[in-house]
Amino acid sequence: MGVQPRRRQFSAPLQTLAPRRSRLAPGSAPRPRWPCLPGGHHVIERLGLRALHAFEPERAHGLALAALRAGLAPKPGPITSPRLATSVAGIDLPNPLGLAAGFDKNAVAINPLLRTGLGFVEVGAATPRPQPGNPKPRLFRLTGDRAVINRFGFNNEGVEAIAARLAARREQGVLGLNLGANKDSADRAADFADVLQKSGELVDFVTVNVSSPNTEKLRDLQGAEALSRLLSGVMEARDGLAKPPKVFLKIAPDLDTSELAELCSVAEAAGIDAIVATNTTLGREGLTDPQANEAGGLSGAPLFEGSTAVLREVRGLTGGRIPLIGVGGIGSGAQAYAKVRAGASAVQLYSALVYEGLGLVPRILTELETLLERDGFATVTDAVGVDA
Numbered sequence: 474m475g476v477q478p479r480r481r482q483f484s485a486p487l488q489t490l491a492p493r494r495s496r497l498a499p500g501s502a503p504r505p506r507w508p509c510l511p512g513g514h515h516v517i518e519r520l521g522l523r524a525l526h527a528f529e530p531e532r533a534h535g536l537a538l539a540a541l542r543a544g545l546a547p548k549p550g551p552i553t554s555p556r557l558a559t560s561v562a563g564i565d566l567p568n569p570l571g572l573a574a575g576f577d578k579n580a581v582a583i584n585p586l587l588r589t590g591l592g593f594v595e596v597g598a599a600t601p602r603p604q605p606g607n608p609k610p611r612l613f614r615l616t617g618d619r620a621v622i623n624r625f626g627f628n629n630e631g632v633e634a635i636a637a638r639l640a641a642r643r644e645q646g647v648l649g650l651n652l653g654a655n656k657d658s659a660d661r662a663a664d665f666a667d668v669l670q671k672s673g674e675l676v677d678f679v680t681v682n683v684s685s686p687n688t689e690k691l692r693d694l695q696g697a698e699a700l701s702r703l704l705s706g707v708m709e710a711r712d713g714l715a716k717p718p719k720v721f722l723k724i725a726p727d728l729d730t731s732e733l734a735e736l737c738s739v740a741e742a743a744g745i746d747a748i749v750a751t752n753t754t755l756g757r758e759g760l761t762d763p764q765a766n767e768a769g770g771l772s773g774a775p776l777f778e779g780s781t782a783v784l785r786e787v788r789g790l791t792g793g794r795i796p797l798i799g800v801g802g803i804g805s806g807a808q809a810y811a812k813v814r815a816g817a818s819a820v821q822l823y824s825a826l827v828y829e830g831l832g833l834v835p836r837i838l839t840e841l842e843t844l845l846e847r848d849g850f851a852t853v854t855d856a857v858g859v860d861a
């Protein structure tokens with residue numbers, strides 16, 4: 474415990490990237506608490522991950538959440554520096570790396586997650602009523618491909634249970650809620666406004682998720698007419714709140730240019746505060762794992778290129794008028810940096826944590842800080858969209 478990494482314990486690429494501690498704000502630099510393996514991996518975290526991966530993936534995920542709640546995750550505390558501090562849609566962030574939706578669907582681990590050094594945390598998706606989701610198995614680790622396929626189908630305990638946990642949070646930090654619709658709802662568009670109305674005052678932002686591939690016909694709500702109607706209901710609900718959250722819109726990576734153009738103009742007209750690009754893909758290119766043909770949404774390393782291309786396209790279509798959050802396949806500081814350069818004001822990740830654990834968070838931020846400094850950017854904001 475408390476052992477600091479010695480230089481020779483880093484792998485060659487990380488050694489060249491590792492900044493001097495003094496480059497991060499005093500007291501805020503990633504501070505390893507356990508002995509490190511080559512690459513900066515913590516021994517205990519590695520062993521924990523290996524043990525978790527012996528379990529069926531959904532069971533392993535439940536155990537990971539239980540471990541978090543028991544205080545067994547790395548706790549570097551807030552990670553920030555003058556270079557990493559930023560803001561999205563008027564929300565100040567200590568750093569631009571957030572947790573993507575779906576990791577903590579029921580908001581059971583908000584407090585420990587906010588202590589892991591992440592710049593912001595998104596929980597959910599929450600639907601108006603509890604629902605069990607699709608039959609199991611519905612989560613697959615494609616280890617060789619560093620990917621995940623899921624077809625959960627918005628399993629969650631419903632907005633009332635989730636809002637109670639949001640209200641009971643103790644930890645400071647930026648928190649968002651992903652909004653979903655019940656599978657058997659007569660009016661799915663109204664579900665988004667309903668969840669927002671019941672929980673919006675408890676979070677900094679909500680994300681309208683019409684891009685999950687796991688609820689039949691949900692993605693149809695991305696069409697111009699349906700989306701426009703849905704968003705006007707959501708904005709009306711938001712404006713009725715005493716403490717209104719920002720409203721983000723999350724899009725699929727499987728849209729063509731004309732669909733994206735339509736969607737961006739609807740989002741802009743509705744006054745959406747940020748676009749989150751992207752959700753999981755239905756694509757299966759380049760996979761080698763025998764489970765590659767499982768139905769559901771694919772995330773992780775193979776999603777990186779496609780989701781970054783969509784992000785860049787959306788940046789071109791919106792011309793910087795709407796802030797973007799880049800998500801899909803991030804597993805390194807270089808990949809987070811590429812999303813920033815393609816137009817993302819902030820980024821999110823999920824699948825890489827399945828393979829690397831939450832110790833990945835400080836590693837990504839350390840690399841990102843170094844890359845920004847190498848290229849002469851005084852702040853992460855200065856690098857947003859330079860490659861768009």
Ligand SMILES: Cc1cc2nc3c(=O)[nH]c(=O)nc-3n(C[C@H](O)[C@H](O)[C@H](O)COP(=O)(O)O)c2cc1C
Nearest residue numbers: 573574575598623682752772773801802822823824
């Ligand atoms: C198991 C799992 C569940 C997810 N659930 C949601 C969800 O409820 N709402 C949502 O908007 N995205 C959900 N996502 C998508 C992620 O938020 C993210 O957009 C996607 O996984 C791409 O990022 P990644 O490659 O870093 O995982 C889920 C992803 C996974 C792997």
